[in-house]
Amino acid sequence: MERKNIWTSYSQQELEKLEAINADYRNCLDKGKTERECIRLTVERIEGRGYQNLDKLRKSQQTLKPGDKVYAVCMGKMIAMFQLGKRPLQEGMNILGAHIDSPRIDVKQNPLYEDESMAYLDTHYYGGIKKYQWVTLPLAIHGVVARKDGTVQEICIGEKEDDPVFVVTDLLVHLAGQQLEKKASKVIEGEKLDLLFGSRPIGQDESLDEKEKEAVKANVLRLLKEYYHMEEEDFTSAELEIVPAGKARECGLDRSMILAYGQDDRVCAFTSLFAMLDVNEPERTSCCLLVDKEEIGSVGATGMHSRFFENTVAELMALTGGESELKVRRALQNSKMLSSDVSAAYDPLYAEAFEKRSAAFLGSGLVYNKFTGSRGKSGSNDASAEYLARIRRVMDEAGVAYQFAELGKVDVGGGGTIAYIMGNYGMEVIDSGVAVLNMHAPWEASSKADVYEAYKGYCAFLKKMS
Ligand code: MN
Numbered sequence: 001m002e003r004k005n006i007w008t009s010y011s012q013q014e015l016e017k018l019e020a021i022n023a024d025y026r027n028c029l030d031k032g033k034t035e036r037e038c039i040r041l042t043v044e045r046i047e048g049r050g051y052q053n054l055d056k057l058r059k060s061q062q063t064l065k066p067g068d069k070v071y072a073v074c075m076g077k078m079i080a081m082f083q084l085g086k087r088p089l090q091e092g093m094n095i096l097g098a099h100i101d102s103p104r105i106d107v108k109q110n111p112l113y114e115d116e117s118m119a120y121l122d123t124h125y126y127g128g129i130k131k132y133q134w135v136t137l138p139l140a141i142h143g144v145v146a147r148k149d150g151t152v153q154e155i156c157i158g159e160k161e162d163d164p165v166f167v168v169t170d171l172l173v174h175l176a177g178q179q180l181e182k183k184a185s186k187v188i189e190g191e192k193l194d195l196l197f198g199s200r201p202i203g204q205d206e207s208l209d210e211k212e213k214e215a216v217k218a219n220v221l222r223l224l225k226e227y228y229h230m231e232e233e234d235f236t237s238a239e240l241e242i243v244p245a246g247k248a249r250e251c252g253l254d255r256s257m258i259l260a261y262g263q264d265d266r267v268c269a270f271t272s273l274f275a276m277l278d279v280n281e282p283e284r285t286s287c288c289l290l291v292d293k294e295e296i297g298s299v300g301a302t303g304m305h306s307r308f309f310e311n312t313v314a315e316l317m318a319l320t321g322g323e324s325e326l327k328v329r330r331a332l333q334n335s336k337m338l339s340s341d342v343s344a345a346y347d348p349l350y351a352e353a354f355e356k357r358s359a360a361f362l363g364s365g366l367v368y369n370k371f372t373g374s375r376g377k378s379g380s381n382d383a384s385a386e387y388l389a390r391i392r393r394v395m396d397e398a399g400v401a402y403q404f405a406e407l408g409k410v411d412v413g414g415g416g417t418i419a420y421i422m423g424n425y426g427m428e429v430i431d432s433g434v435a436v437l438n439m440h441a442p443w444e445a446s447s448k449a450d451v452y453e454a455y456k457g458y459c460a461f462l463k464k465m466s
């Protein structure tokens, strides 16, 4: 099959729209570097567009009607948004799903220590990373500290121009002869990813007798108390995520790409959100679902395996068609979903890992994967041929550029998504998404054209899939 590069197909007007979408996308990437931050910015945007919190509506026992917009949030890390369609909810929804957690390094619960007048935070990485990629980079700390009195302190250090940043050190090349003999998975080991946090002892006048031996640690604790009103014990009830510091950037002399942290899977999450905000009075109920914990198996209360989504649909049903377990099951089974996650973009420098005819290419549009998984399609939700045909029709009618691909060569590796979990309800689900280079690296690259086509594809799906 012929593969097109879509850049040459755009009119001037379309190019302007493409740039506007991408500028907004970069802005969202900068504001949303953790799942909590992504939820906060999503709620801000949708409330500005008339979405109402389902909890509040439930308490006031309001009946909902077509065109009404509602949302529910789970623990500040997962969100489901709906715009009610003209057709009854039990006839099913058009659902866009994506995840908003990204690989990173988390701070441990008992993290702070001093060694030879240097203070460190002990860490535990989250998701699949090549550990050697995360050393000697400017890093930022984002997260929250929950205190015993019930207050929650937001933390974000390393993003403003004049903020300090942090670093994980690596051995200088001059002394690295032995280290460089190790295989790549062992060059930097998990316990060596500790974050350098400070190196200046507390002033003499301020020094506490018993703390004198650890004067650098005492000094960072003094600063934490001064700026964030936190004690050392408060680390135990904190969620602090270490991520690359700095903003999303245009990439390439032609500015055709975006280089940024966390595009897996925020590139799909934000384009899905943009599409959701563009829907008006749909036939079928539109839904956008942004979930946490995909990178560690979609487990826990805020992952796709949790009951949050079906509970939310049950609440929604109670406020529309009247409470009914059977109607809830019908609504889920009759739904259609794009489970969106990033695809591996073909990289000519690593051609050996790809099979070219089935690879996703930068600048060739929204990627569909009939299946994911590994080896003999293990762990995949294999979308049905009939559904694929309907997807093709909707995308073609809307003039969306798309490609069918799979992740790398057979038997080379693989990956999972949230698609199979939604498939458990008996709904039609297909994996779709945007191709990225350097997936799971501190800085991932995507094509602006693909970001734009994803947005177009998601709009078409919400409006036209029947
Ligand atoms: Mn992903």
Ligand code: MN
Pocket: 264, 295, 440
């Ligand atoms: Mn991933």
